[in-house]
Amino acid sequence: MDKLIVSPSPHLHTKTSTKSLMRDVVIALIPAVVVSVLFYGWSELLVLGVSVASCLLLEYLITKYLLKTSCTLGDWSAVITGVLLALNLPATTPWWVVFIGAVVAIGIAKMTFGGLGQNLFNPALVGRVFLLISFPTYMTDWAKPQGFITNSIVDAYSGATPLGIAKGLGPQGVEAMDYLNMLFLNIGGSAGELSAIALLLGFAYLLIRKVIKPYITLSIIGTVAVFSGIFYLANPAEYTDPLFNILSGGLLLGAIFMATDYVTSPMSKWGGVVFGVGIGVITMLIRYFGAYPEGVSFAILIMNSVVPLLNKWFHTKKYGR
Amino acid sequence: MMKTFSIGGIHPSDKKISKDCKIEVLPVPSKVFISVAQHLGAPATPVVKAGDQVKVGQVIAEPAGFISAYVHSSVSGTVKSVGPRKDIAGNNVVHIEIDVEGDEWVEGVDLSDTLVTEIPQDNKAILDKIKMCGVVGLGGATFPAHVKLCPPPGKKADCLILNGAECEPYLTSDYRIMLERSKEIVIGAAIMKQVLGGCPAVIGIEENKPEAIKAMKAALAELQAAAKGYEGISVMSLKKKYPQGGEKQLIDAVMKRQVKSMGLPIDVGAVVQNVATSLAVYEAVQKNKPLITNTLTVTGDCLPLEKQHNYLFRIGMPLSYIAEYAGGVPEEAAKIISGGPMMGKAIANLDATTVKGSSSLLYLTAEQTVRGVESACIRCGKCAEACPMGLEPFLLQKYARNSMMDELEENAIQDCIECGCCLYSCPANIPLLDIIRIAKGDVIKIIRGRAIKN
Ligand code: SF4
Ligand code: SF4
Numbered sequence: 004m005d006k007l008i009v010s011p012s013p014h015l016h017t018k019t020s021t022k023s024l025m026r027d028v029v030i031a032l033i034p035a036v037v038v039s040v041l042f043y044g045w046s047e048l049l050v051l052g053v054s055v056a057s058c059l060l061l062e063y064l065i066t067k068y069l070l071k072t073s074c075t076l077g078d079w080s081a082v083i084t085g086v087l088l089a090l091n092l093p094a095t096t097p098w099w100v101v102f103i104g105a106v107v108a109i110g111i112a113k114m115t116f117g118g119l120g121q122n123l124f125n126p127a128l129v130g131r132v133f134l135l136i137s138f139p140t141y142m143t144d145w146a147k148p149q150g151f152i153t154n155s156i157v158d159a160y161s162g163a164t165p166l167g168i169a170k171g172l173g174p175q176g177v178e179a180m181d182y183l184n185m186l187f188l189n190i191g192g193s194a195g196e197l198s199a200i201a202l203l204l205g206f207a208y209l210l211i212r213k214v215i216k217p218y219i220t221l222s223i224i225g226t227v228a229v230f231s232g233i234f235y236l237a238n239p240a241e242y243t244d245p246l247f248n249i250l251s252g253g254l255l256l257g258a259i260f261m262a263t264d265y266v267t268s269p270m271s272k273w274g275g276v277v278f279g280v281g282i283g284v285i286t287m288l289i290r291y292f293g294a295y296p297e298g299v300s301f302a303i304l305i306m307n308s309v310v311p312l313l314n315k316w317f318h319t320k321k322y323g324r
Numbered sequence: 325m326m327k328t329f330s331i332g333g334i335h336p337s338d339k340k341i342s343k344d345c346k347i348e349v350l351p352v353p354s355k356v357f358i359s360v361a362q363h364l365g366a367p368a369t370p371v372v373k374a375g376d377q378v379k380v381g382q383v384i385a386e387p388a389g390f391i392s393a394y395v396h397s398s399v400s401g402t403v404k405s406v407g408p409r410k411d412i413a414g415n416n417v418v419h420i421e422i423d424v425e426g427d428e429w430v431e432g433v434d435l436s437d438t439l440v441t442e443i444p445q446d447n448k449a450i451l452d453k454i455k456m457c458g459v460v461g462l463g464g465a466t467f468p469a470h471v472k473l474c475p476p477p478g479k480k481a482d483c484l485i486l487n488g489a490e491c492e493p494y495l496t497s498d499y500r501i502m503l504e505r506s507k508e509i510v511i512g513a514a515i516m517k518q519v520l521g522g523c524p525a526v527i528g529i530e531e532n533k534p535e536a537i538k539a540m541k542a543a544l545a546e547l548q549a550a551a552k553g554y555e556g557i558s559v560m561s562l563k564k565k566y567p568q569g570g571e572k573q574l575i576d577a578v579m580k581r582q583v584k585s586m587g588l589p590i591d592v593g594a595v596v597q598n599v600a601t602s603l604a605v606y607e608a609v610q611k612n613k614p615l616i617t618n619t620l621t622v623t624g625d626c627l628p629l630e631k632q633h634n635y636l637f638r639i640g641m642p643l644s645y646i647a648e649y650a651g652g653v654p655e656e657a658a659k660i661i662s663g664g665p666m667m668g669k670a671i672a673n674l675d676a677t678t679v680k681g682s683s684s685l686l687y688l689t690a691e692q693t694v695r696g697v698e699s700a701c702i703r704c705g706k707c708a709e710a711c712p713m714g715l716e717p718f719l720l721q722k723y724a725r726n727s728m729m730d731e732l733e734e735n736a737i738q739d740c741i742e743c744g745c746c747l748y749s750c751p752a753n754i755p756l757l758d759i760i761r762i763a764k765g766d767v768i769k770i771i772r773g774r775a776i777k778n
Contacts, residue, residue, distance in 0.1 A: 015693065322739065
């Protein structure tokens with residue numbers, strides 16, 4: 004009987020692995036990727052391709068030649084960084100700018116900290132913000148879509164003629180249409196801001212697969228809603244309203260896919276809630292009073308740096324204590 | 325909302341493949357080896373020597389301390405030897421080897437099937453019988469039963485909880501006795517409840533065993549209608565969640581109370597006994613029968629249905645004998661577990677014998693049990709989410725790897741119940757519990773050392 008394995012309990016293990024979790028995140032990103040490729044066409048495909056390929060290549064080279072550790076491409080995390088970086092960039096971004104973004108994301112934000120699990124900041128966001136500061140012209144050149152199905156649907160949605168639905172909505176019809184537009188297609192943003200529905204589909208998938216818990220995302224959205232709600236009610240002429248703020252400027256992309264990054268978000272539930280509230284508040288401060296029209300990326304990065312503190316302050320509720 | 329414990333927990337597939345296999349009585353082999361260390365506490369001292377004639381139910385080893393227990397012969401015959409033999413982990417433990425001759429029982433044991441429903445009034449005599457019959461907790465810890473039933477001065481039991489959760493996957497022995505010996509279990513509960521001063525008794529069963537819930541409820545109703553002493557007992561269905569059967573978790577689920585760190589259940593007025601222990605109490609008190617048998621499940625995905633069994637075994641039967649009798653060890657078995665797959669022990673030595681607390685021979689295939697390669701912690705928090713004690717295993721393993729004893733104690737590593745939820749849940753295959761278990765031992769030593777000094 005010497006062939007028996009003898010090892011300590013537990014003797015069973017969940018089927019969920021780092022790889023399966025990360026792959027689920029990639030799957031959750033598919034709707035957003037599909038929508039952005041459909042509407043931005045070849046140029047978006049190029050950005051995506053360059054971004055993902057560079058992230059994979061860089062991680063491979065760094066693990067092999069610099070860190071001399073085992074290859075980590077199999078965990079899919081570099082793919083996520085690549086897709087997220089691409090979705091944060093305009094489809095018109097030149098390929099070499101995308102590549103620089105990948106170098107910063109993988110080479111600096113991820114691997115110098117020791118790779119997956121060690122980095123303080125979300126790699127894709129660091130890449131994006133670096134590009135935003137270094138190449139502002141490329142980064143604010145929001146494209147008019149040159150996509151595969153531009154004419155039929157985009158015209159239908161962005162045309163001045165109200166659709167059938169709007170008719171039933173009375174005087175607010177046109178305003179309501181704008182939000183319907185944004186919910187499905189928010190033309191003229193970075194790829195990841197394109198479709199709230201696509202992002203929310205991804206969110207639902209992540210929740211169903213138990214990849215993430217909803218509280219970080221919800222506390223960000225809730226905070227943005229409350230914060231902008233107060234300002235909007237006080238002075239509707241000056242400040243944009245809550246729904247606009249939630250549906251625009253990459254807020255959903257950030258709240259669903261980047262603020263929930265395991266590595267760079269707090270471990271505990273209450274830490275996560277505080278983290279989310281912080282992101283919401285900082286985002287709105289930047290949007291209302293800051294120099295940039297949107298602030299999600301900065302807000303997440305700033306709160307990333309507070310995570311070690313949040314982990315120190317907030318712990319799980321212990322049994323019998 | 326169905327009751328369950330409030331923190332953490334996991335939902336592994338329950339795999340109760342052998343649940344419909346009736347309990348079969350194993351024939352007595354030609355030789356048994358009875359261990360003197362079958363309970364928590366000091367090993368018992370043998371009181372027989374080679375050449376002695378023994379009968380079934382005769383005391384062959386006596387307790388060696390307050391927390392210790394009597395050991396009885398499970399067979400009749402001649403003592404062949406008293407000496408070291410390897411237990412399931414491969415450690416040497418004193419065993420009493422007996423060559424079986426016939427099946428002659430000591431006097432006074434009631435071997436009939438008659439149900440004795442009337443509960444004796446003398447609590448001291450009851451406790452004495454429980455002790456003399458060597459009854460220990462059969463839910464895993466094998467803590468001497470009479471000790472738990474005598475709360476220390478100043479402490480009072482508010483509730484007796486009977487653990488019928490059987491939350492470990494695969495195991496079905498408790499389930500079977502709840503179906504086949506329901507009344508005896510209820511009588512055992514009534515006896516213990518009386519000894520504890522008449523506190524209410526709750527039989528907690530997970531909802532994935534509706535037949536057991538039904539059977540226990542029916543047995544209870546029948547006894548309540550027929551005899552005295554059965555008031556204040558109830559059956560409670562619990563949500564299916566591992567580790568529901570953990571003592572601390574069960575107290576939380578049933579009583580909404582939590583035992584303080586390093587405290588005992590009785591501190592919050594709880595006494596927890598397994599349903600199998602209740603059956604043993606019944607047999608000891610009502611039938612004078614010492615604890616020499618128990619029920620064991622032979623199961624595993626790699627066993628065809630006809631080779632799945634629930635057996636009534638006599639303590640001291642070698643595991644290899646049971647495995648052979650059940651049709652042999654399956655080819656695909658890479659690991660054999662005694663106990664459940666979450667907290668049970670891997671068997672290093674199939675020639676080891678069964679003990680009072682043996683509950684299974686579980687065959688796992690390599691595919692089921694071999695862990696994946698460890699990778700970096702991705703800080704997903706799944707281990708902390710799963711921990712029923714509310715600990716943060718990712719943090720504990722980090723501190724443990726750096727021998728940061730103060731931090732480990734501050735973060736309550738000593739509260740770990742070794743349930744394995746953290747390791748089970750970790751997507752990065754980090755051997756969390758392996759690391760935590762060792763560090764926990766060290767921290768508890770430090771805490772004890774400090775207590776002695778002060
Ligand atoms: S083994 Fe210990 S640390 Fe791990 S989940 Fe169970 S109680 Fe928590
Ligand atoms: S479950 Fe594993 S990977 Fe996740 S936080 Fe815990 S130790 Fe890290």
